[in-house]
Amino acid sequence: MKLSERDKKILHAVISDYIETAEPVGSRTISKKHGLNLSPATIRNVMADLEEIGLLTQPHTSAGRIPTEYGLRFYVDSMLKVKRLSRAEKEKIRNSFKGLGFDVANILKEASRILSMASQHIGVVLAPTFSTVRLKHIEFLRLRDNLILVIFISKSGIVQHKVIQFEEDLSQDELDKFSRYLDDILSDLTLSEVKQKILEEMEKEKTAFDEMLSKALKLSKRAFQNGVEEEKDVYIEGHANILNYPELSDIETMKAIFKAFEEKSIIIKLLDKSMSATGVQTFIGSENELIGVEGCSVVTSPYTKGSSTLGTLGIIGPTRMNYSRVIPLVGYTARLVSEILAEIL
Structure with a gap:
């Protein structure tokens, strides 16, 4: 036009x-x-x-x-002419993350708080899924004959588990030995790297047969066969800021917004749309998927480690939000979170 x-x-x-x-x-x-x-x-x-x-x-x-x-x-x-964040604003945001150590949950929660406070809207952060992080420990617990609980722990502290069946009835002592062996060869690998490593080790095992090694690799292959169940978590800060938007003050609209935040699945679906995007994305009004909510916009950006996308963060507010301020705020926070998590994950 x-x-x-x-x-x-x-x-x-x-x-x-x-x-x-x-x-x-x-x-x-x-x-x-x-x-x-x-x-x-x-x-x-x-x-x-x-x-x-x-x-x-x-x-x-x-x-x-x-x-x-x-x-x-x-x-x-x-x-739109995007306003750059000042040096003082950037420094204030960076300082907010100091003292949080290696706790990924605290870092992401702080990111959502920063986005909310700096924009006076609602800050949201979709946490990394297990498949995007590096393995620290795998543990096997015998439940009963042929039934084993597998616990996966990532370097960043994310814990997932699944129950598998195995053709042999293994003792807990054997499972503990398998766990120690697999920690040695699989630690610090991503989920896709783990699968590849298991295949490589199984090829080696064919030429240098070892019964314990063979069982351990077969068990680990079964554990990773259908992936690890992904439980997506999202951090939301600034719900009360909705009360500051006169255009969203209608009771039914506010109910729909609070329902979306309570259920979280709608927010997760919305943030998932940005996982494969590059840079900052804006979804205005009906372009976003806050079902049943009119008059809201969402500005998002993925945060990454190298070429891998870990999660998404963003700001939800009225369609009349100050995009020239919100867009650089989301972009800078995503780059900073990427930088911080690159040293942890």
Whole structure:
């Protein structure tokens, strides 16, 4: 879509004022406030044209205009000037992570708190799944004949478990020996590396047969055969900030938002969409999947280790959020979390 410079200035003025006030913006306000050297009548005509092409809408006949979702999308994609975080802001965010040590849960919880506090919206962080982290320890516990509980512990402290059947009835003493052996060869590997390592070791074992080694490798292959159950966790901070959004103050809307946060699966599904993306993504209004919730936008970014995506973090707020501030805040926090976790995971 091509807009004239005059059209862009008036659209920008409407969106800027709406972000600030959450109220419809009139032509007289723009004429007085933005120094465009245009009469209210001219501005009103341009606003009518912008409404006709779907960028603005008039909630009531006597009211001013507000941007549509389409108008906000055009603004973010074509007009937005992203403000860089100042050195002091970056330093404040970085200092917030000091003293948290190697506890990944605390680091991610702090990231969601920072996003919420700095934006005055809702901060969300999707935690890494087990398949993205490195193995520290594998343990086997005999439950009964041929039934074994396998416990996987990652370097970052994530714990997963599964129950498997094995054709031989193994004693707990044998299982403990297998665990010690497998820790030696599988420790510090990712899940995909573990599977490959087991296959390599099984090939070696064919030429240098060892009964204990053979059983241990067969057991570990069974343990990793169908993957490890993934329990996704999400950290959410700033629920109370919803009360500051007049456009979301309708009781039914607030119920729907709080339900989404309580169930978490909707938020996880939303954040999952960004796992394969590069850089900051914006989902405006109906583009996001907060089912039953109108008027919300989500800005997300994956955090990574090398070329591997570990999880996603972001900010949820009203569609009139200050994108020029929120986008760099999400981007910088994601890069910082990536940097911190690279030293731990």
